[in-house]
Amino acid sequence: MSSQHVKRVDLIFEKIECRDVLKKIVDMEPDAICQELLESDLKGRGGAGFPTGLKWCFTASEKDPVKYIVCNADEGEPGTFKDREILDLVPGKVFCGMAIAGKAIGAKMGYVYLRGEYKFLIPKLNEELKKFHQTMDEFNQNFRIQIRLGSGAYICGEESALFESIEGKRGEPRNKPPYPTKSGLFGKPTVINNVETLVHSVMIMKYGASHFKELGTKDSRGSKVFSISGDTPKAGIYELELGMTVDEFVNDFGDGDTKAVQVGGASGFCVPRKKFEETIIGFEGVPTGGSMKLFNSTRSMYNVLHNYLDFFTEESCGQCTPCRVGCQQLLKGVEAVKRGEKNSKYLDELVKLAKTMKRASKCGLGQSVGNAFGSIVENFKEEIIY
């Protein structure tokens, strides 16, 4: 199959004059901004894919006079490194996106929650922030942004754990509802968006919703920045149109011997070769926050699975039993099968446990462990048993 559908796009990294977009926004009604975002069908680029316009509209309709915008720059998913590149190359566009969201919902304050390992970006971000605040002053806009540094906990990428961390508490997920649109940071209505989502909002306000909708599919509009790694001769960051099949992706980025692609990092799905043609990369198929890892025949999928389980066991915050105990049991379970102490039927029991974790865990970490687990066990059972 040809790779004609793997289309390179340059929207996120396109150098633009953010000042012009901000000038346009200043004169717009908040409702018109929300409507443009709704019209664009933009879905959050963190992986979950909640419609961004809807999130903004819900928060805008809250009566509380104090609201917040939070930029989730806690990029902790293994294999994802695209937000770092966006923050490094076009930081002004991230701040601009926060100002647009701020105008849309009526917030005067925004926070960037930056992954601890990205501390080296702070001098550059501060410099850009200074220019941004000067522009805001010039346009008589009372909107300010502060940067907060995370400390390396993966769970702080979960929105409510992230709020707890900014508030100076231990970063653990909260019970939901209430959702952030009603009660987020400091208990106030909050829009929290991923770095890439905010930059998309800038480009939608610049070029219009219809331009954005020309790319992608009905369920997955627009483009997406992918961080591509593993067994590929083209590792790196690429902005591609959504809606390609895994087969088309592998034809372009594989090394000719790809046997599996892990879409969406540790919490995503492992797509085996036999499903490449039928699987679409997008919300109608396998959604991804950006991480794409290719594995060729030299890789042991047992080792891949073991690494993921090790990671989740380490990063589980321990608040709820299904996740805290479940992660450990899955890890010990596959080790026991590999050593021959348990037979292959035991893997079916572990798959059931992973499904229970999906239903019973409090947050996305415990709920998503089963994605990689189920898809690797289902498709690469023999590599785990032998």
Ligand code: SF4
């Ligand atoms: S699912 Fe895991 S990470 Fe999430 S709250 Fe429960 S123990 Fe913590």
